[in-house]
Amino acid sequence: MSIQNNSSVKVIQTTCPYCGVGCGIDVEVKALSLVGSAAHPANFGRLCVKGAHLLETISPEGRLLQPAINGQTASWDEATTLVALKLQQTIAEYGPDSVAFYVSGQLLTEDYYVANKLMKGFVGSANIDTNSRLCMSSAVAGYKRAFGADVVPCSYEDIDQTELLVLIGSNAAWTHPVLFQRMEQAKKSNPAMKIVVVDPRTTASTAQSDLDLHIKSGTDTILFNGLLNYLKQKEAIDRCFVLENTDFADAAFDAAEPYSPEKVSELCDVEYAKVLCFFEWFAASTSAISFYSMGINQSVSGVDNANAIINCHLATGKIGKPGSGPFSITGQPNAMGGREVGGLANMLAAHMEIENKQHNALVERFWSAENMVKTNGLKAVDMFEKLHKGDIKFIWIMATNPVVSMPNRQKIEEALLGCDTVVVSDTVSKNDTLKFANIVLPATGWSEKDGTVTNSERRISRQRAIFSPTGQARHDWQIICDVAAKMGYQKAFAFTHVSQIFAEHAQLTAFENNGERALDLSALADLTKQQYDVLQPIQWPVNKANPKGSSRMFMDNKFFTDNRKAKFVAILPKPPEQVTCKAFPLVLNTGRVRDQWHTMTRTGNAARLHQHTAQAQLSIHPTDAAILCLHEGDLVSLRAQHSPLPVILPTLISKNQREGELFAPIHWSKTWSSHVNITSLFTDANDKISGQPELKHAAVSLKKTAVKAQGSLFVSHEWPELLLNKICDYWVKIKLENGYHYHIALLGAFERQSVAEAKNTPDTSEPISLSNWYAQISAHIIQDSEIQTLTSASQLIAVNIDQEALSMLVVLHMHGKNAVNDVLEYQIDANWLSTLLGKDVVFASDIRDLLRNCPAEEFTQGRLICSCFSVREKTISDAISRGCNTVDNLGKQLKCGTNCGSCKSELSSLIKVTQMEEPK
Known part of the structure; x- marks a missing residue:
């Protein structure tokens, strides 16, 4: 590189x-x-x-380096010519709606712009949707219903000024740690500030909260209808604001009337006193921010959830003022930038509407479009449904991994497998979606890409290239323009520099705007290449009235509706679509862990980011675990009614869960584990307005997985999936600094019959011995290596030395009467092994230490708490016992919590636990 x-x-x-x-x-x-x-x-x-x-x-290892057609290396000219030809042939035979693009919030705004221009202006189809549909589309629809435009009214500076901060369905401490630090600082600066957390789980974000509402999953609209009703009953309404600046308030108040605090307490399953406290605080505060994320959006009621929150801000006039407003926080780096250029199938560029005749004609004239789309396209779930039915014959997937992130994995796989032409543009050489691609195109990634992104507060920033592209990788906008030119649209896509695309985008936002559209970049429309290169972060709108940008919207109480008034929406709560029953009695919730992101195609490359949470785990309340006779770490099988294959995870028993509700992280896939793809347990259920899937509420069954033997492999090089599937039924891959750690298992006969890889695994119908299993494993290692083993009746430990360097360590356990004790006695530290893999091991004492599990002292300090400074649990607990009993003091002494701040909640928990355990 x-x-x-x-x-x-x-x-x-x-x-x-x-x-x-x-x-x-x-x-x-x-x-x-x-x-x-x-x-x-x-x-x-x-x-x-x-x-x-x-x-x-950003290592070149694992990067996609050159184009390929049906698995064979191809030139760029061959690949883009074939893409253009397949597009033209498919359109000619089946019409423009037989093709689709599925793009990503990880594209830059300029990439997004040319993709939308090609599809909506020249192909003549709106079948271009984005993975932002999975995270932000309900928030978008809520804003549009209330304000007439997709406008986030707040800025981060409002966090510093608010009296009341309500986190709703957001574990910001882990998902948006930098903003959470800002919240913590605001609380320090103003101790009177109140923080409320609304979430079914106890999360890291509750460490700083004054009030936690652990509501029953799927009852958000009930809570905020109750708040709206309370505000009216207690005459806490800003009547002047409501009368002069809003419509339809009476209908919203009428719909909320049945929801008294007592009723909310009953339906949300939260203590009455807590419900009343929240309502009183919101009513009494002069400013309030409702900070909401996936817990609100990923629901069949996602849009209603958003509008129920917005209603409360409109009722009290807490919008357009310092420290006030509904504030949706975005999951992806450029979800908002994508929306600016029409990234969703029901939008045009510059926040205009496809089915608005005036907007449509305006964009058609501006683009000189040859085949302007007239009707909305297919949203993500519907798009893959049409693909599954065979109505879509060509799909181009850019910078996203829908086999992992979309619900109903089996249907997604079947849809891609049956599609005539699947094109995938990506940075990586391996993920779950690439397996289905006919044409593969290497794209540039972060550190190589050049363009702009827009964050959650409407701030446009430059993402600049640090390195030249790896291998033959090209920018996404260049690939799209090349294909467009080969389709005959060269004049409209004759961009030679990314700044030209940005200028055209900005010009379109200003074109015949006249102040009617919120998105206005007219002051940036004439940037030269040099000015674009040095562009500083700026919040839109950026126009004659706001040449330096706009930090807060709606300060004049004027909205972007037909009469410039905001709209209340009457909300009628509805339950989740996937309801529990006797066969599927548990609710599964999903979300993120602290140190991973999306499907791990980027964060998975950094060994340090595996240390805090090495693998996906299923969180379950102790009561539910006891009913199912589960212990910490047991492998369990999760099933949903529509999904034939199980998801298998180890258990994490935690009081942070509500009884009857489970939690699993979204990041791990079949690239990282044989049986982990959480979204396969979710159906196509989605919000009928936004199309956003319900990824927070699945009905599942849970059963302890029969395991005959388990083990760990520590190896210096990655092992291919085919090999892993031959030697075991179940595996999980963990990246180490100098190699890989694999958890492996042989399952019981019933479990083996229900997995697709069964034919490649050992015959577990016959008795298994550790020596036989190890023989199957060792058959795939270097035969000339030196092997030393330590074996008991239920445990085998083997050290492999190749050319005096440690190449592999194997730890295998039989499941029998003594197996549990053996396992507990040999919990080897993966980070210690990582420092040894590939290193010289020449002394007998080195090998003895490996066989007897005698790590260096630094690796006996417990689990990693602070990833930034590698501070472990025992080190922290010892410091607390010596009197260092505040998070700030721990930071001063050990540095933990002083960088990203993500570990502060765990530091607070350790302080409480350690102080409770110390003798009085």
């Missing part, structure tokens, strides 16, 4: 490619180091642990 030829540039300022916070990053080119940009208003120098370790994720 080569650095760009610009030796005079010492520091390149760019933007983080993870969540929607949009943190600025300064990369020191010669030293290859990075820090948070101190001047960037999104983060002021802060970075979370994922952002801080970005440079560890």
